[in-house]
Amino acid sequence: MRLCVYCASSTPPSPSYVHATQHVGTLIGQRGHTLVYGGGDVGLMGVVARAAHEAGGTVFGVIPAALRDIEGVAYEVADDLVVTQTMQERKALMYNLADAFLVLPGGFGTLEEFMEVLTLRNLGYHQKPIVVLNTDGVYDPLLAFFEGLQEQGMVRPHARAGFHVAATPEAAVAHAETRA
Ligand code: AMP
Numbered sequence: 001m002r003l004c005v006y007c008a009s010s011t012p013p014s015p016s017y018v019h020a021t022q023h024v025g026t027l028i029g030q031r032g033h034t035l036v037y038g039g040g041d042v043g044l045m046g047v048v049a050r051a052a053h054e055a056g057g058t059v060f061g062v063i064p065a066a067l068r069d070i071e072g073v074a075y076e077v078a079d080d081l082v083v084t085q086t087m088q089e090r091k092a093l094m095y096n097l098a099d100a101f102l103v104l105p106g107g108f109g110t111l112e113e114f115m116e117v118l119t120l121r122n123l124g125y126h127q128k129p130i131v132v133l134n135t136d137g138v139y140d141p142l143l144a145f146f147e148g149l150q151e152q153g154m155v156r157p158h159a160r161a162g163f164h165v166a167a168t169p170e171a172a173v174a175h176a177e178t179r180a
Contacts, residue, residue: 002060003028003176004036004098006113007044008106009073017044017105020135022051023169024104029055031173036097038090039063039082041075044104049075060097064090091116100129100176103163105138114163122159129179130163133172139165 005028007021025048028035035052038045039061049059061078064087068074074081084090095117103114117130132139143165149155166172 001099001177001179002034002036002097003100003102003173004094005048005102005104006038006106006110007048007104008110009038009040009045010043010107011047012044012105014136016136017138018047020133020169021047021104024048024102024133024173025051025053025057026055027169027173028052029057031177032057033173034058034060036060036062036094038094038109039075039078040067040073042071042073044106046075048104049078053077062090062093062097095120095126098128099179101131102172102176103130103132105133105135111142118159118162121162129176131172131175132163132165133169134165134167 005024021044029052035049035057037048040046040063053059059078060080061075062082062084063074065083065085068083082093084093101117103110120126121130146155146160150160164175166175
């Protein structure tokens with residue numbers, strides 16, 4: 001399967017986020033999957049790419065030209081590195097390639113990617129699994145916020161059901177493999 005990972009372009013000081021990200025990459029490689037991701041060699045993005053590679057997985061990066069040229073942060077040893085003109089093209093390609101989405105600890109970029117694929121799923125554009133890896137409860141405040149929105153009638157129950165929360169890398173990858 002092609003598993004699309006969204007995660008931080010920074011390296012958080014908490015070692016548990018780094019370890020969980022590494023573990024996801026290792027599982028992707030060991031289980032014969034392809035990692036589809038943002039193509040960067042920075043922060044947790046670089047961590048997941050190297051771990052997937054080291055475990056024998058295939059790494060497919062998709063990076064906009066501006067990030068590659070200006071910041072020089074691409075993971076140049078990826079098996080495939082597609083350079084797109086725009087961020088929008090990049091996200092569309094990642095979305096189309098993926099069989100499932102894994103949301104790991106990350107910042108605004110990660111959240112934006114998560115919200116986009118969740119909204120598309122809720123509108124019926126796809127039925128690919130979306131899994132949030134909630135390492136050390138990093139996403140608890142966001143999940144509580146979503147619950148509040150649901151209580152206020154702005155998030156429908158079926159929309160909240162559009163993603164699954166996993167506590168461990170094993171559970172996250174296993175859910176992604178269900179294709180449900
Ligand atoms: P953030 O969570 O704000 O660190 O953003 C990370 C997400 O945005 C990743 O999943 C990437 O797809 C994208 N992204 C942000 N910065 C970069 C970068 N320097 N190179 C490639 N992708 C990036």
